[in-house]
Amino acid sequence: MQPILEIRGLTKTYKGGFTALKGVDLTIRKGEIFALLGPNGAGKTTLIGAVCGLVRPSGGTIRVFGEDMQANWRSLRARIGLVPQELATDMFEPVLRAVSHSRGLFGLRPDPGRIEGILKSLSLWEKRDEQIRALSGGMKRRVLIAKAMAHEPQLLFLDEPTAGVDVELRRDMWKQIADMRDRGTTVILTTHYIEEAEEMADRVGIIRQGEIVMVDEKEAMMRRLGRTEAHITLREPLLVVPESLSRFPLTLGSERTVLTYRGGDGSGQGKADVAEITKALTLAGIDYIAIDQHESSLEDIFVDLVEGRVAGAGA
Numbered sequence: 601m602q603p604i605l606e607i608r609g610l611t612k613t614y615k616g617g618f619t620a621l622k623g624v625d626l627t628i629r630k631g632e633i634f635a636l637l638g639p640n641g642a643g644k645t646t647l648i649g650a651v652c653g654l655v656r657p658s659g660g661t662i663r664v665f666g667e668d669m670q671a672n673w674r675s676l677r678a679r680i681g682l683v684p685q686e687l688a689t690d691m692f693e694p695v696l697r698a699v700s701h702s703r704g705l706f707g708l709r710p711d712p713g714r715i716e717g718i719l720k721s722l723s724l725w726e727k728r729d730e731q732i733r734a735l736s737g738g739m740k741r742r743v744l745i746a747k748a749m750a751h752e753p754q755l756l757f758l759d760e761p762t763a764g765v766d767v768e769l770r771r772d773m774w775k776q777i778a779d780m781r782d783r784g785t786t787v788i789l790t791t792h793y794i795e796e797a798e799e800m801a802d803r804v805g806i807i808r809q810g811e812i813v814m815v816d817e818k819e820a821m822m823r824r825l826g827r828t829e830a831h832i833t834l835r836e837p838l839l840v841v842p843e844s845l846s847r848f849p850l851t852l853g854s855e856r857t858v859l860t861y862r863g864g865d866g867s868g869q870g871k872a873d874v875a876e877i878t879k880a881l882t883l884a885g886i887d888y889i890a891i892d893q894h895e896s897s898l899e900d901i902f903v904d905l906v907e908g909r910v911a912g913a914g915a
């Protein structure tokens with residue numbers, strides 16, 4: 601698929617000498633939802649800021665829509681939307697005026713019909729005459745999304761779009777974002793809610809200490825790095841793991857009544873192994889009373905990657 605954004609060797613060292621980005625390479629495909637995951641301070645906001653012209657890179661290149669960002673900043677920026685983490689201005693403006701104003705900022709003609717559509721889709725139409733400061737936190741975040749949608753961006757950055765938003769509203773916002781993608785907008789979001797990436801993203805990138813440690817299709821990442829963990833509680837303590845089970849990655853707990861399996865990949869091998877193990881236990885006359893089995897989620901994979909428990913792969 602055609603790239604919409606190509607970042608090569610991007611570095612950023614802040615004035616105090618801290619290097620927040622250490623040579624980031626990243627290609628974003630047209631029409632995808634890309635989730636950038638990383639712990640606090642990993643460099644997500646810096647990366648977004650560099651693409652949106654808010655942070656001056658120390659080195660590297662950024663090409664958006666096939667053009668060099670530094671050379672054509674003004675014209676390219678108008679085609680990029682940004683939903684920042686915090687609402688910085690407009691607190692005293694009524695919702696409708698603030699959102700309409702966003703179009704003007706990017707040199708677009710007023711389009712009241714479009715603004716009405718956006719506000720209705722975000723359940724903000726009833727609040728259109730309220731000052732933004734009078735809205736709840738979740739509504740303020742939706743105003744940020746409405747402002748970014750108002751100038752019809754082809755590439756939209758959402759920096760933690762649903763932080764502090766309740767679960768039900770979060771689901772509504774996911775739907776809005778998916779709708780935008782379906783209408784042709786490419787979406788890059790950062791999030792601390794791994795569930796959000798699991799639910800929405802086509803591809804996931806993991807950033808740690810200013811470096812992209814892995815980029816992959818979400819499904820492929822889960823297949824490749826996913827694992828099965830199963831705890832089998834035995835009726836009687838065992839002295840050792842029986843010989844017939846030695847080919848499986850099993851450990852016996854210190855109280856010797858729980859056999860723990862950790863293995864497989866996201867492709868179902870783990871489940872098959874656990875089935876084999878229970879069969880072998882029965883054959884060996886070893887009774888078990890419970891099996892607690894769990895497939896690793898994107899969250900487990902993320903934690904493993906961030907804590908360096910599994911090796912990453914480049915972008």
Ligand SMILES: Nc1ncnc2c1ncn2[C@@H]1O[C@H](COP(=O)(O)OP(=O)(O)OP(=O)(O)O)[C@@H](O)[C@H]1O
Nearest residue numbers: 614616618620638639640641642643644645646647
């Ligand atoms: N203006 C600045 N001056 C100096 N250092 C900065 C500046 N902005 C960010 N940093 C540092 O750069 C690093 C990356 O920050 P950044 O905000 O990009 O991280 P993040 O991944 O977005 O984190 P979070 O998830 O907490 O929002 C942090 O160590 C931060 O302290």
